[in-house]
Amino acid sequence: xxxxxxxxxxxxxxxxxxxxxxxxxxxxxxxxxIDTIRGIVEIEQAKRDRSLExxxxxxxxxxxxxxxxxxxxxxxxxxxxxxxxxxxPVHPLVxxxxxxxxxxxxxxxxxxxxxx
Numbered sequence: 349x350x351x352x353x354x355x356x357x358x359x360x361x362x363x364x365x366x367x368x369x370x371x372x373x374x375x376x377x378x379x380x381x382i383d384t385i386r387g388i389v390e391i392e393q394a395k396r397d398r399s400l401e402x403x404x405x406x407x408x409x410x411x412x413x414x415x416x417x418x419x420x421x422x423x424x425x426x427x428x429x430x431x432x433x434x435x436x437p438v439h440p441l442v443x444x445x446x447x448x449x450x451x452x453x454x455x456x457x458x459x460x461x462x463x464x
Contacts, residue, residue: 406459414452418444 412454
């Protein structure tokens with residue numbers, strides 16, 4: 349029984365040393381692989397953040413431009429607000445709202461093309 353234990357102990361110690369000899373050089377490769385994956389994840393996160401920032405900037409510019417156009421158009425309305433009647437020309441409120449939407453869409457398009 350003691351001979352078996354000595355043989356088993358020697359065999360296991362030799363096997364453990366062999367496994368360590370194979371795995372120790374690969375440990376650096378695993379560390380490099382983990383660092384590479386972390387770098388890729390950080391780069392992708394930075395791209396997403398930049399894209400979100402651009403989207404917010406473009407929307408801010410578009411809404412600001414639309415608000416300016418709406419403010420300018422409403423200053424030139426001479427008619428009092430009356431019920432909308434489709435028999436007569438377009439109500440000033442409708443034209444102001446339409447011009448504001450069109451200006452917002454145009455400025456959004458121009459700003460979006462500039463940053464792509």
